[in-house]
Each structure stands twice: as C-alpha cells, then as structure tokens.
Amino acid sequence: MKNSQLYKGSLTTIIMKLLQENGRMYGYEITQKVKAITTGELNITEGALYPALHKLEADGLLEVEFEKVGNRPRKYYRLTSKGTAETQNLLSELESFIRNMQTLVKPNLEF
Template sequence: MKNNPLLKGSLSTIVLKLLEDGSRMYGYEITQRVKAITSGEIHLTEGALYPTLHKLEAEGLLSTETEVVEGRARKYYQLTREGHTATAARLSEAEAFLLSLNRILNPKLT
C-alpha cells in the first residue's frame, strides 16, 4: 500500500497521531511503528515520509532535535504546541471523513 493515493493524503495525519502522546521519534522509527501497527499493510518509504516531516516542520507543527547515537546523527521529531492543536483538528476531520466514506461505501449499514 506504499503508493496508494489514500495513504499519501493521510500521511501527515498519521505522523501527527504517532507523535501525539508527547513522545519524540526519528524517521526510521516512524516507518517501523506504522508497519507494526498495521501488521505490515502500510509501508512508508523515505521518499514519502521525509518530505512530509519537513513540511510539518516548516508549518511549525513539529520541532526537531538532533542527537548522535552510535556515531551517527539522528534527527528526532516532536509536536509543538501548535502541532498538538493541529493534530486534534486533523483527527476530528479524518474521523468525520471516514464516517461519511463508510456511509457511501456501505449504505445498507447506515
């Protein structure tokens, strides 16, 4: 599902949700967390993830901190105060969209 347009349109919301609990994560850690949560169904590529991280950082929703781990620089991402606010709004929008989509795809269930 790595080239799915639905994934591309949801990637920033996914990243914000993963960082919502106040933790900080680095890029590879984010890809592995998504893979674990989805039992391998969603595979994030670096080519999709890093532009999203950079965009969220440019929007002021993420802050970064670089640490050297085992001789290599590792860039950690964390939500800013504005990022927490944006996460709540985007999650609400995503939930409303999913409800509407479900009504369209499964009209007999509504």
C-alpha cells in the same frame, strides 16, 4: 505504500498521530511503527516520509532535536503546541471522513 492513493492524503495525520502518542520519534522509527501497527499492510517510504516531515517542520508543527547515537547524530521530531492542536483538528476531520465513507459504502448500516 500499499494503496498509495488512498493513504497519500493521510500521511500527515499518520505522522502527527504517532508523534502525539509517542512524544518524539526519528524517521526510520516512524516507518517501522506504521509497518508494525498495520502488520505490513502500509509501508511508508523515505521518499514520502522526509518531505512530509520537513514540511511539517517548516509549518511550525514539528520541532527537531538532535541526539548522538553511537557516533552518528539522530534527528528526532516532536509536535509543537501548534502541532498538537493541529493533530486534534486533523483527527476530527479524518473521523468525519471515515463516517461519511462508511455511509457511502454501506448505507444501510448505522454508525
């Protein structure tokens, strides 16, 4: 990830927001969607993505479905109802964080 220290704390929020918008996604699809949305500025590695997905699943925030694509099973992730509620909480926290950072970086601008 570019600027990995800045993005590291936001990976969970990014994943959950994408799942909220898209319903269900598989891992590689998530990485490609982030890359497309950020025009290549943010690349999520498998080494960062899959541990985050597994933790969210273990925490009951994601559920998993398998679907056969060609001859291979594909693992899809979707938010649980608990995950949907947590996504709203994370987005509210992120919006507050962004407002505070904007105030600190450009204190003379009104947001």
